[in-house]
Amino acid sequence: MDAKQWSAGEARRRIRSGKWTGPTAGLAIAHAQANLVAVPREHAYDFLLFCQRNPRPCPLLEVLDAGKVEPDCARGADLRTDLPRYRIFRDGRLDAEPEDLEAAWRDDLVSFLIGCSFSFEAPLLAAGLEVRHLSEGRNVPMYRTARETRSAGPFRGPLVVSMRPFARTEVARAVEITSRYPRVHGGPVQVGEPGALGIADLARPDYGDAVTVKPGEVPLFWACGVTPQAALVAARLPFAVTHAPGHMLVTDLPCSGPFPGDLA
């Protein structure tokens, strides 16, 4: 079966068993994906506050109690094994990129699951729009910007954005569609002006892969869940783990919601 059509559980099983090791864009596209950030309990308040103050890049889908590895939004999952690749940060430096967290996991870790813009790619495709990194079989390009997040405790740093190019005639439609999904970053934060975000060269993303931008196409930029990784570096936390950019958790949640808390 086409990886696009996998159930969320099927996608996680393939990832857990090592049969899928790449980025998760285009996988099980009916389901929302999530960025992972896990920090020791003593830093959890400041990080939660950072997310509250920056809901556009950090829309929280779920915060697990310390030590827990099975999210409500992904029943039967194990956060230590069910993402294809992770990043381990020590003293604010990227220390390793393992394929599981079995050795690195600590029981004082609080895991934060943050909405991912991969989740609105199914509705873009359904509307007949091309999502370039999917057509080119690449990870989405992501860029650090000159725009600052709002700080919380030691967490601060640049807004990180993902980019998708569209024909001029499709820009309004792409904005309209993605704006319907605020829990997975919502509409773009910038349309057509990489310079306004301090991005010098679209061909050199800071994370993920470059994609083709055809003559006349307009780059659209969405707030990205990799933003906390820049903030982790700035905070120089002794220890923290995240997903590797583009290598997300596939949740059970339908892309279009409802998301946890949407209904009281």
Added chain:
Amino acid sequence: MDAKQWSAGEARRRIRSGKWTGPTAGLAIAHAQANLVAVPREHAYDFLLFCQRNPRPCPLLEVLDAGKVEPDCARGADLRTDLPRYRIFRDGRLDAEPEDLEAAWRDDLVSFLIGCSFSFEAPLLAAGLEVRHLSEGRNVPMYRTARETRSAGPFRGPLVVSMRPFARTEVARAVEITSRYPRVHGGPVQVGEPGALGIADLARPDYGDAVTVKPGEVPLFWACGVTPQAALVAARLPFAVTHAPGHMLVTDLPCSGPFPGDLA
């Protein structure tokens, strides 16, 4: 000048000077109002998590750093004096209802400002709908429900809702309008069935005042920022302060947003 038309600063000055001591419904109606919860820093993580897990009753507009009393969303304001009435909780019990917090304030208090449904009453009025508690010059009626919130640490308890009655022909419009304002509770959580929420008698609200429900009218129920007060009681915190139900902070924010964080 009509109190409806006051600027946010004017409303806060009148409240601070003791010239306005009642509920704030209908005051400076162009501006969003906010519920206040302030807890000692050691309990702030669990309370922030409670808000994250219950965004419908607890949509956070701002979280101040410990000890701070001037919110970004209400420049020049002082949270200790600029609400008409407060509640002081000790060991989970309501201990006092003072008109200011000058004696009770502690520098380890973290203040949470939570969106308030008074903020969507201006758009309801602008659409030609009657907001009953405003026409009757009363505080909005609020009820504890049989629906449980999602717990975080010691915080748990019932969802609290506010109620506004509308003619059958106006129900769809009232839902549509309020659904546009998720940062101030959004659309109703229940339409027309108080029993489904475990509310036995509309004439006996748990907070605020009863209002007339005319024959044939439908009661609509919105998640309410008084929900945390029930959770504070359940948590038996040694010390916490809140606004008195209906006696809110008038912020500088326009009712229709943007709210902090809406733009990255």
